[in-house]
Amino acid sequence: MLRVAQNxxxxxxxxxxxxxxxxxxxxxxxxxxxAWAVIKPVTLMLIFTLVRSFVGIDSGSVPYPVxxxxxxxPWIFFQESASEGVNSxxxxxxxxxxxxxxxxxxxxxxxxxxxIELGINFVILAAMMAWxxxxxSLHALWVPVIIxxxxxxxxxVSLFGAAVNVYFRDVGxxxxxxxxxxxxxxxxxxxxxxxxxxLLQQQAAGEWSRLLYTLYTLNPLAGIxxxxxxxxxxxxxxxxxxxxxxxxxxxxxxxxxxLYFKRAEAYFADVI
Amino acid sequence: MPAIEVSHLSKEYRLGALQGVRQxxxxxxxxxxxxxxxxxxxxxxxxxxxxxIEPGEVVGIIGHNGAGxxxxxxxxxxxxxPTRGSVKVNGRIxxxxxxxxxxxxxxxxxxxxxxxxxxxxxxxxxxxxxxDEIVDFxxxxxxxxxxxxxxxSGMQVKLAFAxxxxxxxxxxxxxxxxxxxxxxxxxxxxxxxxxxxxxxDRTVLIVSHNIRQIERMCSRVILMDHGRLVxxxxxxxxxxAFFRGSNEKIASYAAKASHARxxxxxxxxxxxxxxxxxxxxxxxxxxxxxxxxxxxxFRLADRLERPEIIVGTHTTDxxxxxxxxTAVLDSRPDYERGDHEIAAxxxxxxxxxxxxxxxFVIHDSHRRAxxxxxxxxxxxxxxxxxxxxEEGLRIxxxxxxxxxxxxxxDSKRGERHARVPVPSQAHAD
Numbered sequence: 151m152l153r154v155a156q157n158x159x160x161x162x163x164x165x166x167x168x169x170x171x172x173x174x175x176x177x178x179x180x181x182x183x184x185a186w187a188v189i190k191p192v193t194l195m196l197i198f199t200l201v202r203s204f205v206g207i208d209s210g211s212v213p214y215p216v217x218x219x220x221x222x223x224p225w226i227f228f229q230e231s232a233s234e235g236v237n238s239x240x241x242x243x244x245x246x247x248x249x250x251x252x253x254x255x256x257x258x259x260x261x262x263x264x265x266i267e268l269g270i271n272f273v274i275l276a277a278m279m280a281w282x283x284x285x286x287s288l289h290a291l292w293v294p295v296i297i298x299x300x301x302x303x304x305x306x307v308s309l310f311g312a313a314v315n316v317y318f319r320d321v322g323x324x325x326x327x328x329x330x331x332x333x334x335x336x337x338x339x340x341x342x343x344x345x346x347x348x349l350l351q352q353q354a355a356g357e358w359s360r361l362l363y364t365l366y367t368l369n370p371l372a373g374i375x376x377x378x379x380x381x382x383x384x385x386x387x388x389x390x391x392x393x394x395x396x397x398x399x400x401x402x403x404x405x406x407x408x409l410y411f412k413r414a415e416a417y418f419a420d421v422i
Numbered sequence: 423m424p425a426i427e428v429s430h431l432s433k434e435y436r437l438g439a440l441q442g443v444r445q446x447x448x449x450x451x452x453x454x455x456x457x458x459x460x461x462x463x464x465x466x467x468x469x470x471x472x473x474x475i476e477p478g479e480v481v482g483i484i485g486h487n488g489a490g491x492x493x494x495x496x497x498x499x500x501x502x503x504p505t506r507g508s509v510k511v512n513g514r515i516x517x518x519x520x521x522x523x524x525x526x527x528x529x530x531x532x533x534x535x536x537x538x539x540x541x542x543x544x545x546x547x548x549x550x551x552x553x554d555e556i557v558d559f560x561x562x563x564x565x566x567x568x569x570x571x572x573x574x575s576g577m578q579v580k581l582a583f584a585x586x587x588x589x590x591x592x593x594x595x596x597x598x599x600x601x602x603x604x605x606x607x608x609x610x611x612x613x614x615x616x617x618x619x620x621x622x623d624r625t626v627l628i629v630s631h632n633i634r635q636i637e638r639m640c641s642r643v644i645l646m647d648h649g650r651l652v653x654x655x656x657x658x659x660x661x662x663a664f665f666r667g668s669n670e671k672i673a674s675y676a677a678k679a680s681h682a683r684x685x686x687x688x689x690x691x692x693x694x695x696x697x698x699x700x701x702x703x704x705x706x707x708x709x710x711x712x713x714x715x716x717x718x719x720f721r722l723a724d725r726l727e728r729p730e731i732i733v734g735t736h737t738t739d740x741x742x743x744x745x746x747x748t749a750v751l752d753s754r755p756d757y758e759r760g761d762h763e764i765a766a767x768x769x770x771x772x773x774x775x776x777x778x779x780x781x782f783v784i785h786d787s788h789r790r791a792x793x794x795x796x797x798x799x800x801x802x803x804x805x806x807x808x809x810x811x812e813e814g815l816r817i818x819x820x821x822x823x824x825x826x827x828x829x830x831x832d833s834k835r836g837e838r839h840a841r842v843p844v845p846s847q848a849h850a851d
Contacts, residue, residue, distance in 0.1 A: 164541065171526060250500035
């Protein structure tokens, strides 16, 4: 673990430069430039808001557009970090074949790139909160912790996925589909409160309700999105009960994912 | 402590395509059950290679295509991992393996310098400090803010080389990068490499097919063949061995299939070309300093008036050595339609041991090319019995008379030599 941190520190300038490359390259010949980073969450927010006007989703005390935007921010950050991370090794074939530096630099760079885009979305979130007259409290200090946790969750997927993708490109194809499914299993369109009401209060699935809820929160994004909304919008501390199962899962899988990546790394240049 | 220590290094690749999911799963199942899995055949790219390099040594690695040179460099640069054996490297490595690997076409020269520098392990501060020097060396000041995609390929390589060689590393690994840019720039690169080698005391590993360059730059050379280390020693000695091997290979190729380059207007056809001995019989080999007689039989489709005939020799890599033209003769015969045979004799063919080739050209009286043929026949020149004691760094084999303290001595070769005293410093280098 220490060596991982040491490596990261040694190569911080490389990560920064490569992330800058990714950002600069994506927006270089685009007239709107970096504004494209906010197009996706804003569009999805508008669509969800439109859909909600037909089906009716209870958003509690928080206006629905802000609530869903605050859900989309960590979600899109996770989704894009994971899918870009998975393709990052194969996408950098020329570098892999020509020069050595720790290969985890590639997935980590993908996450870093997405962090920058996430930062831009905070501007939109702040503007929306100001529009609705919402003021963040001290609880907002949790935000960095929640984002760090999201980074780790994304790395679980991208380290393992990137390594397998070198051997079987199917992973790169399948992941977007799987992630789209996962979005519906995460409290993006609806707040977590609705799930809790159904399963914990109304015991909708009978004696299985408790188990189902734990299964639901095993998805780290469930806890992450809810916690993010709580600390930024509801001025509450994060709901640790919803966070815990996902955290256990990430804590268990991250070392495995990393070790698998490091083991496979030695053959990247031969196989890719 | 050696800078690089390689012991019993082997690298195997599986031949054929990557296994599908089904095969992988089947094999995993078989292994679990303790039964042998179905494996694809192995290819040994490196086979039990061991050597060690001390700090400050300049080592060249030579060998034919597929000898394992690049695989070896990849192991040293940690890009690929050994199947067996180990590689120990003490110090920072700067691999100049195919410069410009990380160039992004959409970025400007300036941005690419920073990006490539970072990829090669330089910090931003370091690049800032060296930026002007890099741009100066690449002669790119004017274009540094233009996207690289608008550069010529030569410009790209120049910039990439400038960045790559500005890395401060104890160990430089160079793979065929000196052949970049125009001649003037190649000279500059060569000087820069030399400077790095001589004054900065770096350990340098060079892979190149340019054996002459290796011979000049390296103190020690490793010869690889089919994944094995065949020879490791003094540059001159190993390069010579390689040349001899190469020449024999070329000679055997030439014997099997003619790689002749022929351009003909259709008016002339080559029937036979051979090197003949004093008895008129074709031979493959002559002794350095003896006569070389080339006999050519050709057929003309039409009468040619006063044609100019050229017979010459060149090395197997097309450096023209000798050439004799009938244009210097005051009167030249006309050639009728039909078969003809001519012969040209070079008295005292002065080339040192090696394999050379013959060219034959016919021009008409207006110097229009009727027939141009190169590499028409190869022949071997061998040196008399003293070969092993001869100086290796030479291309000409000329008789010499020594004036040493107390005794005068002639080189004792070839009765046919005219014993002209030649100043000893005039020997070719």
